[in-house]
Amino acid sequence: MDDFPPLSLHVPEPEVRPGGTPDFSNVPIPRAGSVPRPPVDVDPRDIRDLAFSIIRVLNREGEAVGPWSGLLCDEELLEGLRHMMTLRAFDARMLMAQRQGKTSFYMQHMGEEAVSCAFRKALEPGDMNFPTYRQAGLLIAGGYPMVDMMNQIFSNEADPLKGRQLPIMYSSKEHGFFSISGNLGTQFVQAVGWAMASAISNDTRIAAGWIGDGSTAESDFHAALVFASTYRAPVVLNIVNNQWAISTFQGIARGGSGTFAARGLGFGIPALRVDGNDYLAVYAVARWAVERARRNLGPTLIEYVTYRVGAHSTSDDPSAYRPKDESEAWPLGDPVIRLKNHLVRRGAWSEERHRQAEAEVMDSVIAAQKEAEKHGTLHSGGKPSVRDMFEGVYAEMPPHLRRQRHQAGV
Amino acid sequence: MPRMTMIEAIRSAIDIAMERDRRVVVFGEDVGYFGGVFRCTAGLQQKYGRTRCFDTPISELGIVGTAIGMAAYGLKPCVEVQFADYVYPAYDQIVSEAARIRYRSNGQFTCPIVIRMPSGGGIFGGQTHSQSPEALFTHVCGLKVVVPSNPRDAKGLLIAAIDDPDPVIFFEPKRLYNGPFDGHHERPVTPWSRHPLGEVDAGHFTVPLGKAEVRRKGDSVTVLAYGTMVYVAEAAAEETGIDAEIIDLRTLLPLDLDCIVESVRKTGRCVVVHEATLTSGFGAELAALVQEHCFYHLEAPVGRVTGWDTPYPHAQEWDYFPGPARVGEALVRAMEA
Numbered sequence: 161m162d163d164f165p166p167l168s169l170h171v172p173e174p175e176v177r178p179g180g181t182p183d184f185s186n187v188p189i190p191r192a193g194s195v196p197r198p199p200v201d202v203d204p205r206d207i208r209d210l211a212f213s214i215i216r217v218l219n220r221e222g223e224a225v226g227p228w229s230g231l232l233c234d235e236e237l238l239e240g241l242r243h244m245m246t247l248r249a250f251d252a253r254m255l256m257a258q259r260q261g262k263t264s265f266y267m268q269h270m271g272e273e274a275v276s277c278a279f280r281k282a283l284e285p286g287d288m289n290f291p292t293y294r295q296a297g298l299l300i301a302g303g304y305p306m307v308d309m310m311n312q313i314f315s316n317e318a319d320p321l322k323g324r325q326l327p328i329m330y331s332s333k334e335h336g337f338f339s340i341s342g343n344l345g346t347q348f349v350q351a352v353g354w355a356m357a358s359a360i361s362n363d364t365r366i367a368a369g370w371i372g373d374g375s376t377a378e379s380d381f382h383a384a385l386v387f388a389s390t391y392r393a394p395v396v397l398n399i400v401n402n403q404w405a406i407s408t409f410q411g412i413a414r415g416g417s418g419t420f421a422a423r424g425l426g427f428g429i430p431a432l433r434v435d436g437n438d439y440l441a442v443y444a445v446a447r448w449a450v451e452r453a454r455r456n457l458g459p460t461l462i463e464y465v466t467y468r469v470g471a472h473s474t475s476d477d478p479s480a481y482r483p484k485d486e487s488e489a490w491p492l493g494d495p496v497i498r499l500k501n502h503l504v505r506r507g508a509w510s511e512e513r514h515r516q517a518e519a520e521v522m523d524s525v526i527a528a529q530k531e532a533e534k535h536g537t538l539h540s541g542g543k544p545s546v547r548d549m550f551e552g553v554y555a556e557m558p559p560h561l562r563r564q565r566h567q568a569g570v
Numbered sequence: 571m572p573r574m575t576m577i578e579a580i581r582s583a584i585d586i587a588m589e590r591d592r593r594v595v596v597f598g599e600d601v602g603y604f605g606g607v608f609r610c611t612a613g614l615q616q617k618y619g620r621t622r623c624f625d626t627p628i629s630e631l632g633i634v635g636t637a638i639g640m641a642a643y644g645l646k647p648c649v650e651v652q653f654a655d656y657v658y659p660a661y662d663q664i665v666s667e668a669a670r671i672r673y674r675s676n677g678q679f680t681c682p683i684v685i686r687m688p689s690g691g692g693i694f695g696g697q698t699h700s701q702s703p704e705a706l707f708t709h710v711c712g713l714k715v716v717v718p719s720n721p722r723d724a725k726g727l728l729i730a731a732i733d734d735p736d737p738v739i740f741f742e743p744k745r746l747y748n749g750p751f752d753g754h755h756e757r758p759v760t761p762w763s764r765h766p767l768g769e770v771d772a773g774h775f776t777v778p779l780g781k782a783e784v785r786r787k788g789d790s791v792t793v794l795a796y797g798t799m800v801y802v803a804e805a806a807a808e809e810t811g812i813d814a815e816i817i818d819l820r821t822l823l824p825l826d827l828d829c830i831v832e833s834v835r836k837t838g839r840c841v842v843v844h845e846a847t848l849t850s851g852f853g854a855e856l857a858a859l860v861q862e863h864c865f866y867h868l869e870a871p872v873g874r875v876t877g878w879d880t881p882y883p884h885a886q887e888w889d890y891f892p893g894p895a896r897v898g899e900a901l902v903r904a905m906e907a
Contacts, residue, residue, distance in 0.1 A: 290639070321676045331675040338642060339675035343666045349632055350667070353639025360595060360621045360645065367639070379659065383632035390627060552673045553711050555680070555735040558780065558824035 174409035178479060182489035189491050192219035192435075193226020197444075200452045204430040211421040211431035214465055217440035222501035228444040232281075234508040240281060240439050241503060243301040244273040244496050245517060249525045250296070250306060251470075254313055257529070258474045262537035263313050263327045267293050271469035271487065274439040274495035275400055277301045279368070282446035283336065286365040290338045290351035293328055294400065295370055304335045306525060310532035317542030318535035324549075345371055345378030348397065352388045355395035355453070366394040366453040374405025376420055377413040385461070389427040392458035396449040397429070399461070400436065402468035407481040424461030436466030437492040439499045465492065546570045573763045574770040576747045579721035580610045580686070583728035584648060586774050588618050591646060594732060596623045598633055598650030598686075607652060608688060608747060634660035634685060638668050641681045648732050654689035654741060655701045668737040669712030684731045684738045689717075690798050690845050691882055691891055692745035692755065700882035702797075702846035707739045708823045708855065714779055715823040717741045717796040720750065720767035723820060726777030734779060743797035752801035753893035782826035784833070788815035791839035791904045794830060794856050796820065799843045799892070806897035812905060814841075822852055830856070831863045838869040839904040843897055848876040870907030873900040 175183050195215045198207050217229045224230065232240070251268035258266040269276070276297030283289075289298050299309060311318040313327040321331060331339035338354075341347055351369030358365045371381060376399055388395055399420045403410050414420060424431030430452070434445040442464065449460035467490040471478050503509035536542035550557065550565040557565075574582060587594045596611055596618075602625035605612030615623040626633050630651050637647035651657045657664075668681045691700030707715045716731055716738055718724035724742065731738040745751045749759035750767070762768030785800055790813040793803040800818045807814040815833050819826065834840045840860050842853040857872040875892045883890050 288643070321674065324676065325674050329674070331678050333675075333678040339671060339679050341667060341674075343662065346635065346663060346667050349635030349663075350639035350642065353636030354643045355639070356636055357595075357640035357643035357645045360640075361643075379631055380635060380663075383627075383629045383635060386627045386629060387632045387636050552677055554714075555672070559827065560824060 172411040174411065174482070176483055176486070178481065178483055180483055182483045182486040184489055184491050187491060190214050190216065192216040193229065195226070195228070197227035197448070200448055200455060201457055202430065204428050207430060208425055211425055211433060212419055214433050214435050215441050215445055216435040216438055217444060218438045218498050218502055222498070222505040224440050224502060228441060231444055231447065232440065234503070234506060236281070237439070237499065237503055238508060240277060240443070241496070241499050241509070242517065242521065243277040243297060244439070244499065245521045246525065247273045247277060247297050247300050248496060249522045250300065250309070253525050253529055254310070255474065257313070257537070261539060262533070263315070264538060265327045265474055266313065267328050267473045268470045269294055269296060271490075271494065272400065272402055272436065272466050273297055274442050274499070275436045275464045275466060278439045278442035279398065279446045281443055282450045283368070284365070286336065287368065288336050288338060288351075288354050288365065289368045289370065290347035290354065291340055291370045292344070292347070292372055292375070292400070293340055293342065294372070296328065296330070298337055299330060299332065299335060302335045302337070304332055304337070306528035307531045310529055311535055314532055314535070314537040315544065316532065316536035317544060318532070319544055322548040323544035344375040345380035349380045349384040349387065351397070352384045352393045352395050355393040356387070356391050359391070359394055359456070364454065366396070366450060368396045368398060370398045370400065372405060373399060373401040373403070373410045373420055374408060374413045376423065385424065385427045385429060388459035389429055392456070394453035394456060395459045396446065396453055397459055397461045399463045400466065401463050402466050404468050404472070404478070404482065406472045406476060407478075419463060421461060421463035429459050429461045431461040431463070433463045433465055435492055436464030437495040437498060439495060440502070467492065571769045572772050573768045574721045574725070575762045575768070576721045576724050576742070577608060577610055579725040579770050580728055580742065581612060581614070582770070582772070583725040583732070584611060584614060585617070587648065587729055587732040588614065588622060590774065593644065593646045594622070594648060595640065595645050596648050597626050599626055599628055599652045601625060601650050606650060608744065610686070611650065630656055630660040631663055634663040634668065637683045638663060638671070638681055641683050642671070642679045646682050646732060648684040648686065651685060651687040653699050654687040654703055655698045657685070657687055657703065661706070664707070664713070664737070664739070665710050669710050672736065673712060680735055681737045682735050684728070684740050686740045686742060688744035689741040690743040690745055691887060692751060692798065694884065694887055696884040697881040702741070702844065702877070704741055704822055705846060705850060705852045708852050712736065713823060714738045714821065715741070716779060716821050717743065718820060719743065719746060719797050719800040719818050720765075721762050721770050722767050723777050725770055726775050727779065727820065729774065730776040730779050733776065738779070741797065745798050750801045751798055752805040753891065754805065755888055777820070779821045780824045780826060781821065782817050782819045782829040784815060784829070785818045786814065786816040788813040788837070790814060790837055791841060791901055792817060792830070792833040792837045793901070794819060794840065794842045796822065796844065799845060802892065802894050802897055803843055805894040806901055809894055810898040810901050812901045814901060827859060827863065830860065834860055834864040835867045838867050840864070840868070841873040841875065841897070841900045841904050843875045843892060845877050845892060847879045848874060849879050851876055870904045873904050875900045
């Protein structure tokens, strides 16, 4: 025993910190089109390598290549581009609104627009998402009115959630968007439960759970995978790996497992990694997983490899923990520009039309904002009533709450 | 009228709820094929099939988390946590999720689930099979908390809980499963078959949530109790000869304050008893409410008799359990004040 040196603790560190030169040379990026597309009823044991690769469709020249390409027509792609541009313009306006004091808090999607926008396109009406706080593309691409989103952000008199929730914690049952908790990871296992309920009821609808790289460390993630695996729940389990959990790099949650997708392998759940900045790849993989769920073949785990270009939230300053220009070095590029370039290459789009569209999209966001602000913003104009604060804790207000409401004088 | 143990009454309630409403699903550890370690779900999988009554992995978080998702879908899950002592892995799902989904979604999504769990000591279960964690749930707005004390109430309250549109934590004092245990561990318990509250209607009926019941009429002192402590209080009243009025709270949240206030204003004295630990226990809330609403009627300080502020011990079970002698002393103190 004397031969053993003292133990020491391993604490992972990212490659580069502020002041250093961003370096993603350790992130292997497979060639677009190089990863095979298995049939949806594949034995998960036969596609273990898909948990360690990255499925990509758009190559550096803007061409769609390989077995995962060819699913969307020009019009669908143009619509997808517009969704992503809308989300980006929406974020820009709401960030500004937060700085102007019109709301207390905001979270943007910069760099991650393709993930939620393209995934939404693979779903059918009636399917249910259990999202985190960075999937507003599900709402935008699902046709939820921007005015309602802004009313929620401004906590104004028209807020569909009556001022009870932190800004951006939307909820819309009608649009297949479960109430965002704000507690991390909890919704992942609820998505599995919703999917089990659909199967119990012999329904045809499926669920999608969402979680970030950091929150996969929560027990809820593990429980979700156990239950999804055991009952073969018709659910798509999405991990958005945007490299950063506030200031903590993804290596802290990932540990020694190689990839987040690889976590699915021990559960016998097919696990795929996809280029999260590639609209076509996200859509293709989402459609594959959705079809598996719909055919009662069970769950799929998808890791979207992407990068959080912006701050975690308006309360965060990433320059304190990562190089300022790290996002420019990110090897998977920008999702909006990549889809735009592809459409230009297809002859379905041009730089000129793109500039026009940017202006149109911004106009529509500004018009929605004007409409929303008529109903008030956080500190001015119409507000939800104080009486509303006491409503909805229970279906029927119990006596002690009635007494407290009376005491509050409302 | 048929006679039932509390276990049979609970099983009958679930059976009737499943029969009446296809949305009711039942699951938990050992709940399906085997019918639960206390047998509360015996025969239900055979009757309703594996997709409506099934076994789960050992994950209270998973049981409650999936139940919440199912409720969001539109089912009405009635799940079992094998012992209340095991509920903590699900605590975040209950507190941050189940309790708040209606509120935070402005009613778009609701959470009509029932989480059943055996609680309380008296079976030599040690610290991991004896706890009474009700106060951890009565502190949470959005939940309802129920503790039945007899087969009739257990059935009626459980059917009402399953019908309820909001999440209900349903504690089953396990020492009462087979009879009205009064703390006299040295003598056998009367089986429910020989107790009037063991007579249970075989059909559908409900006992409303939020309503207490006076178990023993009296004029001298009000005892606020629930679960096993109802019978301990009865024994203490008989043994001291003090004319106590014993209120079985049945639902802790929302609480039947009117019933409590009416009684304490009549007797002018109040003793609160529970098996859970003292500090920040539900008794603290009861004592605060009594002084707030009955201060000018009180002739004595509000007394509390509870488990000690220690983990539930094994060998010292009967030194820990607040039995009839300790409750009796508190009644005498209240009368002598």
